[in-house]
Amino acid sequence: MNVLDIIKQEHREVSALFDQAKKCDPDDDRIHELATEIEEKLSTHLAIEERLFYAQLRSRAEEQDEKVDMFEAYTEHAAARSLMDMLNSGRKPDEKFKAELQVLGENVAHHVKEEESTVFGIARDYLDNDELEAIGEAWEKAKARKKSVRGTTTASKAKTRR
Numbered sequence: 001m002n003v004l005d006i007i008k009q010e011h012r013e014v015s016a017l018f019d020q021a022k023k024c025d026p027d028d029d030r031i032h033e034l035a036t037e038i039e040e041k042l043s044t045h046l047a048i049e050e051r052l053f054y055a056q057l058r059s060r061a062e063e064q065d066e067k068v069d070m071f072e073a074y075t076e077h078a079a080a081r082s083l084m085d086m087l088n089s090g091r092k093p094d095e096k097f098k099a100e101l102q103v104l105g106e107n108v109a110h111h112v113k114e115e116e117s118t119v120f121g122i123a124r125d126y127l128d129n130d131e132l133e134a135i136g137e138a139w140e141k142a143k144a145r146k147k148s149v150r151g152t153t154t155a156s157k158a159k160t161r162r
């Protein structure tokens, strides 16, 4: 699968979760579940994206404005991570929690828009179709590995609790 299609699909999945959270009352426990799911999906997405996709573009981009665009994308990832750290307090959902999650959602929506235009444009200029497909395959493998690691961690955590 072409990496650009994978990225678009993951973007849609995360934005659907943000939409669901927006409809919840601030004290609804469901908001906490959604936030956890968003954090998991988003951290995996950002990590794989930087390692397999951005690294390629960063080393190939030749124009100054393209380099600035790539740093902007990295900076937006860093901003998303610090907003996720803010949320990651395990506290009971309340108005402040919902507000912080919404700010994260707005930031991610902005990033997605720019990424799918600017970053994708750079990708189409510097990577041919075979390369986009190869990165897509590597992406799916990395994601499957992350999932199996997470499965193991969850299982061992469950054991400790008993």
Ligand SMILES: [Fe+2]
Pocket: 046, 049, 073, 077, 111, 115
């Ligand atoms: Fe991104």
